Amino acid sequence: MKKAVIFTLALTLALTGCSSGLTIFSNYRHLEMIELVRTVTVDSSEDGVTVGIYGTAGEEQEARMYEKSGPSIGVAMNELTLRPLGREAILSHTENMLIGEDLAKTRLDEVLDYVERFSEMRLDTGLLIVRDGTARDLVFGLAGEETPASDVVAGLDRNIARLGRGYVFSCREIAASLAQNGCALVQCVRGEEEEKLFEKRGDLNLAPAGMAVMRPDSTVGFLSDEETLGAMLILGKLRSCNLDVPVDDAVLTLSVDNVKSDIKPVFSKDGKLQRAEIKLSLEANLVSMDGLVDVRTRDVRERAEKALSDKVKSACDAAVRRGPALGFDFLDLGGILTRREPIAMEDMGVSWKEVFPSLPVEVEVESVLMRTYDIIDPPEISGREEGTPWEKLTDSLRDS
Numbered sequence: 001m002k003k004a005v006i007f008t009l010a011l012t013l014a015l016t017g018c019s020s021g022l023t024i025f026s027n028y029r030h031l032e033m034i035e036l037v038r039t040v041t042v043d044s045s046e047d048g049v050t051v052g053i054y055g056t057a058g059e060e061q062e063a064r065m066y067e068k069s070g071p072s073i074g075v076a077m078n079e080l081t082l083r084p085l086g087r088e089a090i091l092s093h094t095e096n097m098l099i100g101e102d103l104a105k106t107r108l109d110e111v112l113d114y115v116e117r118f119s120e121m122r123l124d125t126g127l128l129i130v131r132d133g134t135a136r137d138l139v140f141g142l143a144g145e146e147t148p149a150s151d152v153v154a155g156l157d158r159n160i161a162r163l164g165r166g167y168v169f170s171c172r173e174i175a176a177s178l179a180q181n182g183c184a185l186v187q188c189v190r191g192e193e194e195e196k197l198f199e200k201r202g203d204l205n206l207a208p209a210g211m212a213v214m215r216p217d218s219t220v221g222f223l224s225d226e227e228t229l230g231a232m233l234i235l236g237k238l239r240s241c242n243l244d245v246p247v248d249d250a251v252l253t254l255s256v257d258n259v260k261s262d263i264k265p266v267f268s269k270d271g272k273l274q275r276a277e278i279k280l281s282l283e284a285n286l287v288s289m290d291g292l293v294d295v296r297t298r299d300v301r302e303r304a305e306k307a308l309s310d311k312v313k314s315a316c317d318a319a320v321r322r323g324p325a326l327g328f329d330f331l332d333l334g335g336i337l338t339r340r341e342p343i344a345m346e347d348m349g350v351s352w353k354e355v356f357p358s359l360p361v362e363v364e365v366e367s368v369l370m371r372t373y374d375i376i377d378p379p380e381i382s383g384r385e386e387g388t389p390w391e392k393l394t395d396s397l398r399d400s
Contacts (some may be wrong), residue, residue, distance in 0.1 A: 036093045038150035040125075041135035042111055045069045049107070051076040052136050053089055054149055065139060065149075073114040078086075091118070096126040096153050096168070109217045112178075115171045117211035123172035126157050129219070131209045132188045136304030137140035138191045152206050156189065164229050164241025164256075165208035177281075178216050181335060183328040185231065186212045188222065213330045221326045230319030233280060233312060234331055236261050242287055245307035250291030252304055254284040254369070256312075265337040265345065273348050275360040276333055278316065282365070284308055286372040291374070295372045309365040316363045324357045333361070 041052040047069040052066045066089075070076030080089070099111055108129075115121045130138050142149035158170045166187045169177075177184035188211060191204035211223040211231065223231060232238040240257040245262045259282040266274050284305075286295060293300055323329050334352040345352075 011185050024245065032039045037089050037091050037149075038093060038095050039094060039139060039153055040091070040094055040097045041100075041139055042097065042103060043072060043134045043136055044103040044107070047071060047267045049073055049076055049103065049110075050136065051080055053077075053080060053209060054139055054143075063141070067136065067137075073110055074118070077114075077118075088120075090099075091120040092119060092122060093151065094125050096128060097171070098138065098153070099129050100134040101129060101131050104129045104186075104212065104214070104219050106218050108214055112171055112175050116175065123175075124170045125245070126168040127171050127174055127186055128153070128188050129188045129212050131188050131222075131396060132201060133191060137188070137208075138204065141191050141211070142206055154384075156206050156208070160187065160208055161232070161239045162241065163208070164232065164238055164243070165340060166211055166228050167224065167232055167235075167237040174214075178214075181329060181332050183213055183215050183234050183330050185223075185330050185393065186214055187217070188212050193340065199208070213326055213328055215328065220328060221322075223322060227316050227318045227322050230312075230315035233259055233316055234261055234263070234278060234319060243284075243308065243311060245304060245311055247300060247304050247307060248291075250289055250293040252289050252295070252307075253287040254294075254304070254308055255287045256282055256284050256308070258283040263333065263336045264340050267341075267344055267348070271344065271348055273337075273345070273355055273359065275338060275362055278320070278363045280312060280363070281368075282308075282312065283368050284368050285370055301346060303365045305369050308369075310366040312367070313363050316365070320361045320363065327357070329356055 026186075037053045039054040041050075041054070043050045043052075046072040050067055050069045050074055052065055052067040052243065066080055068080035070079060097111060097115070099108065103111075105333060111127070115123065115125060116276045121325045139149045161167050170304050174184040174186060188209040190207055190209040192207045193204060206300045208228075210225055210228045212219045213221050229238075229241075236259065238256075238259050240255060242255050244251050244253050246252075259280060262279045262281075264277055266272050266277055295301060295304070316396060319331065323331055323333070327361070329352075338352070348355075
């Protein structure tokens with residue numbers, strides 16, 4: 001009975017937060033004693049690597065950057081979390097890791113290895129390569145009095161797939177691609193000195209800089225903006241983007257979305273793989289127009305659709321050609337074709353590595369201009385047979 005009373009008293013003290021310090025949480029820490037890390041940077045240095053952590057301890061405290069060098073990421077991180085902080089770094093909130101280009105060219109595998117082995121790091125942490133500079137300098141350039149660098153990087157992470165400029169793959173996605181395909185795509189960024197959007201922010205703006213193609217130990221090349229757009233279209237990573245297409249003396253800005261990709265192998269009668277076919281279908285809406293052209297006519301709309309299809313096809317063709325040029329199937333065409341026709345791919349008599357460099361790949365694109373957002377558009381020239389906004393409104397009111 002006495003034991004039960006003592007246990008109840010101890011539990012009550014813990015639950016009420018008594019000044020004795022008792023708590024039911026074994027890992028409880030006061031807010032002022034922790035540093036919530038959101039961004040980690042890794043660069044090459046004379047000592048091996050320089051690791052930086054960037055985060056904020058609370059809403060009323062400014063974000064801080066701490067650095068430490070060492071022969072490896074693990075050693076530098078251990079020194080970093082023990083000595084200069086005065087508080088405990090919590091890495092489980094890390095959103096992105098920024099890697100300097102010099103380190104990415106030779107030791108990128110160490111970054112993935114550290115994330116995989118260190119239990120506090122999340123595998124869904126986004127990985128970015130900083131071109132034309134170091135990750136450290138980029139983070140310092142982005143930070144301002146009222147703008148944490150982590151907020152800028154997180155904003156790019158959320159929106160880049162909507163710009164047609166790339167996709168921030170997580171460490172998990174990159175590691176899986178390396179294991180299955182022997183290569184992976186990694187988003188690249190750079191800092192640009194442009195006019196500030198507002199005061200009290202950093203001197204640099206963050207801009208996408210294409211994609212890097214990496215093998216298990218290093219990067220092997222970089223994709224241009226056009227090749228990056230094509231890769232995102234083929235891989236189905238493009239959410240939406242605006243593309244400019246010329247029609248007569250005008251330039252139409254079209255918002256592209258609802259992209260669907262169909263990739264299949266074509267075999268000869270004797271079972272040999274003849275080519276791969278990539279068919280893309282997409283929809284577009286008119287956003288703006290520079291110049292004068294009557295988009296209400298069927299002829300103009302069809303020419304706009306063809307111009308858009310040609311532009312998308314050019315980007316996809318560029319991405320397809322880049323793979324054999326680098327010697328790596330970063331679009332995972334081999335895996336996609338095998339999943340589509342596993343038996344035929346297995347029985348074709350040669351390995352994918354032998355076929356890949358010279359395999360013809362045909363790209364076909366079908367574009368449909370859905371709306372021009374012009375209320376005088378008659379239904380018969382719209383991409384879909386639907387009434388004008390006024391007709392739909394009156395129908396809705398009548399039905400209600």
